Amino acid sequence: MAHALTIHNLKAQIQDKPILNGINLEINSGEIHALMGPNGSGKSTLANVLMGSPEYTVTGGQITLDVQNLLEMQIHERAQAGIFLAFQYPVEIPGVTVGKFLKRALETKISGMNVSDYLKDLRTTMDFLEMDQDFINRYVNDGFSGGEKKRMEILQMLMLKPRFAILDETDSGLDIDALKIVARGVNRARGSGFGALIITHYQRLLDHIRPDFVHIMYNGKIITSGGEELVRQLEEKGYDWIKKEYNLIEEEAHEYSTN
Amino acid sequence: MDDKGIVNTNKKSVLFDYQLNKTPKSSWSADIRKAAFQSYTQLSWPTPTDEQWRRTDITQVDIPGYNPFAIDGAHEIDVPDSVHALSLDNIMMRDTALFQSTAVPLIRKRVETATDIFEVYNLSFFNAGYFIYIPENATIQNEITIRYNFLGTHALASPHTIIIAGKNSSTDITIEHSINNNNVYIHGLTVFLHENAQCRVNIVQNISKASYFFSTGKVSLSSNAVLEYFEAHTGGSIAKTMLDAALDGSGSDAWLRGIYFGTGSQHFDLGTIQHHNANNAHSRSYYKGAASGTARTVYQGLIEVAEHAKKTDAYLTNKNLILGNTARSDSIPSLKIRNNDVRCSHGSTTGKLNKNQLFYLMSRGLSEKESEQILVQAFFEDVFSHVSGGTADKLRKIIREKISDV
Ligand SMILES: Nc1ncnc2c1ncn2[C@@H]1O[C@H](COP(=O)(O)OP(=O)(O)OP(=O)(O)O)[C@@H](O)[C@H]1O
Numbered sequence: 033m034a035h036a037l038t039i040h041n042l043k044a045q046i047q048d049k050p051i052l053n054g055i056n057l058e059i060n061s062g063e064i065h066a067l068m069g070p071n072g073s074g075k076s077t078l079a080n081v082l083m084g085s086p087e088y089t090v091t092g093g094q095i096t097l098d099v100q101n102l103l104e105m106q107i108h109e110r111a112q113a114g115i116f117l118a119f120q121y122p123v124e125i126p127g128v129t130v131g132k133f134l135k136r137a138l139e140t141k142i143s144g145m146n147v148s149d150y151l152k153d154l155r156t157t158m159d160f161l162e163m164d165q166d167f168i169n170r171y172v173n174d175g176f177s178g179g180e181k182k183r184m185e186i187l188q189m190l191m192l193k194p195r196f197a198i199l200d201e202t203d204s205g206l207d208i209d210a211l212k213i214v215a216r217g218v219n220r221a222r223g224s225g226f227g228a229l230i231i232t233h234y235q236r237l238l239d240h241i242r243p244d245f246v247h248i249m250y251n252g253k254i255i256t257s258g259g260e261e262l263v264r265q266l267e268e269k270g271y272d273w274i275k276k277e278y279n280l281i282e283e284e285a286h287e288y289s290t291n
Numbered sequence: 292m293d294d295k296g297i298v299n300t301n302k303k304s305v306l307f308d309y310q311l312n313k314t315p316k317s318s319w320s321a322d323i324r325k326a327a328f329q330s331y332t333q334l335s336w337p338t339p340t341d342e343q344w345r346r347t348d349i350t351q352v353d354i355p356g357y358n359p360f361a362i363d364g365a366h367e368i369d370v371p372d373s374v375h376a377l378s379l380d381n382i383m384m385r386d387t388a389l390f391q392s393t394a395v396p397l398i399r400k401r402v403e404t405a406t407d408i409f410e411v412y413n414l415s416f417f418n419a420g421y422f423i424y425i426p427e428n429a430t431i432q433n434e435i436t437i438r439y440n441f442l443g444t445h446a447l448a449s450p451h452t453i454i455i456a457g458k459n460s461s462t463d464i465t466i467e468h469s470i471n472n473n474n475v476y477i478h479g480l481t482v483f484l485h486e487n488a489q490c491r492v493n494i495v496q497n498i499s500k501a502s503y504f505f506s507t508g509k510v511s512l513s514s515n516a517v518l519e520y521f522e523a524h525t526g527g528s529i530a531k532t533m534l535d536a537a538l539d540g541s542g543s544d545a546w547l548r549g550i551y552f553g554t555g556s557q558h559f560d561l562g563t564i565q566h567h568n569a570n571n572a573h574s575r576s577y578y579k580g581a582a583s584g585t586a587r588t589v590y591q592g593l594i595e596v597a598e599h600a601k602k603t604d605a606y607l608t609n610k611n612l613i614l615g616n617t618a619r620s621d622s623i624p625s626l627k628i629r630n631n632d633v634r635c636s637h638g639s640t641t642g643k644l645n646k647n648q649l650f651y652l653m654s655r656g657l658s659e660k661e662s663e664q665i666l667v668q669a670f671f672e673d674v675f676s677h678v679s680g681g682t683a684d685k686l687r688k689i690i691r692e693k694i695s696d697v
Pocket residue numbers: 046049051069070071072073074075076077078120
């Protein structure tokens with residue numbers, strides 16, 4: 033079934049500082065969107081606001097998943113509705129094993145889950161991502177290397193089978209082989225029931241996961257959108273080109289002078 | 292009972308009742324009760340002006356008003372087949388020579404040196420108890436479990452547990468405390484480890500939420516003995532404990548670990564003393580507690596090093612987790628060090644649940660309540676890794692249930 037995640041004129045702030053200044057974005061099932069933009073432009077903020085992080089205050093706009101108003105849903109309800117966030121910095125949770133944690137997470141979606149089917153699924157998915165089975169009994173992200181944490185996020189995504197996944201710089205810190213494995217994971221999920229927003233700084237991930245749409249965020253706004261060619265242009269010319277193209281440098285200078 | 296896995300290098304197996312049928316004479320208990328009662332009459336019940344009781348006010352609990360003769364209950368001990376365990380009732384009925392020669396001097400000494408009213412009360416009114424003697428060189432692989440299960444109404448349970456671990460022996464003993472209704476429970480624990488003995492003692496206190504728990508424990512370690520003590524407190528309206536681990540022999544090693552979880556209006560005040568009386572001894576205390584509702588927890592840990600206890604290595608750690616805005620935890624470490632040739636220190640932390648961890652768990656579909664449950668349990672896991680799987684599972688379940696009733 034086709035679904036749509038729609039973000040309309042979304043504004044959000046942290047403490048008193050506005051970070052998202054009117055985001056518009058629609059992601060449909062089957063589509064992969066890439067989101068790029070300079071450091072601090074608000075990409076992770078958007079990802080966290082979509083998931084319902086209590087750190088941010090939404091000051092305007094809407095987010096809907098089909099007919100559901102996401103902004104009125106709690107974090108776990110959004111997850112159960114099919115939203116998944118692969119974190120830029122996955123947190124370590126000593127004392128909670130991967131196996132038990134994932135089992136509980138799945139049980140919130142599948143009532144009466146068969147435990148042996150679950151374990152089988154977990155093991156084959158780990159094989160697919162070339163992860164050691166020992167991770168099942170390790171504590172969530174505890175002492176994992178940067179790359180192992182990112183792989184753990186993809187493992188969870190494949191197990192939980194979300195409708196929409198937001199991947200926040202899942203490629204950063206990965207060696208070239210791990211990058212391919214992560215891409216393989218996303219490509220496996222790709223299909224008519226799955227949509228994704230892939231936040232990245234680099235073309236190299238997008239060579240493996242070819243996006244249908246590319247968006248550039250700057251100062252909490254999506255300033256331009258296009259196809260894959262945008263990634264190449266950006267790689268060649270850098271963000272200065274975007275800034276010039278959209279007259280953003282003057283605007284920034286202007287902001288400075290009024291401060 | 293199960294005798295699998297017992298490696299017993301001593302022919303006399305494990306125990307003390309081989310002279311059971313000799314002349315019954317239970318003068319020891321009468322003597323001890325009398326002497327303890329004498330001390331009891333000279334002490335008074337604590338008030339918040341006593342330093343040890345500053346944070347725990349029991350003036351509204353009329354302890355002598357609880358009847359020590361109205362207590363009932365069915366206690367049991369799980370021991371390997373070759374271990375003949377005896378309750379103090381039995382020993383009182385029919386004296387045993389081994390008990391006379393090993394345990395009685397320890398209890399006498401306790402009576403003579405006792406300054407705590409709960410200690411002397413327990414020794415004058417003990418109405419249940421077990422004596423466990425592990426002979427030299429015996430390795431008991433199966434866990435020995437004592438289950439005190441008291442029943443009463445406005446009654447007072449006062450069991451005493453005596454554990455003597457012979458030279459080079461190795462054992463793992465769990466003591467579970469349970470009582471119904473609104474009662475008072477006063478436990479006395481006496482442990483003596485001979486040279487090179489290795490002994491684990493696990494205490495699981497989950498008495499009814501309307502009852503009061505008090506415990507005074509004394510452990511003495513001989514040279515190179517290793518104690519692994521663990522206590523868990525989840526029950527009781529008020530629980531106040533003191534464990535005094537005396538490192539009396541050089542090279543001895545004491546590990547004191549504990550967890551406590553107060554919900555509702557529970558009040559826990561746990562104390563430990565790492566009492567270094569010999570050279571080259573090593574001790575660690577590691578206590579972790581959580582509190583929610585209007586619960587209050589206190590941990591008082593003391594490291595005391597005698598003048599002649601050179602090369603002492605002692606550390607104590609206390610970590611507290613506060614759930615909500617109305618619970619309170621106090622951490623009161625102190626050091627009394629009478630020589631310079633030591634390494635002693637302490638550390639404590641108090642904090643709330645980690646918001647990023649909560650967000651992470653919830654982002655995978657777990658409700659806020661379940662996420663909290665998981666994180667509270669996770670907080671205790673590093674302590675659980677040092678206790679047997681069965682005990683750890685039991686405690687995990689208790690903790691989960693306690694969170695749900697917050
Ligand atoms: N807790 C906070 N307090 C104050 N400012 C914050 C806080 N969290 C984020 N910000 C600010 O919000 C802005 C957007 O941050 P965000 O993490 O969304 O950027 P990003 O686009 O993901 O950057 P990067 O590419 O470096 O990951 C930044 O200026 C950041 O400093």
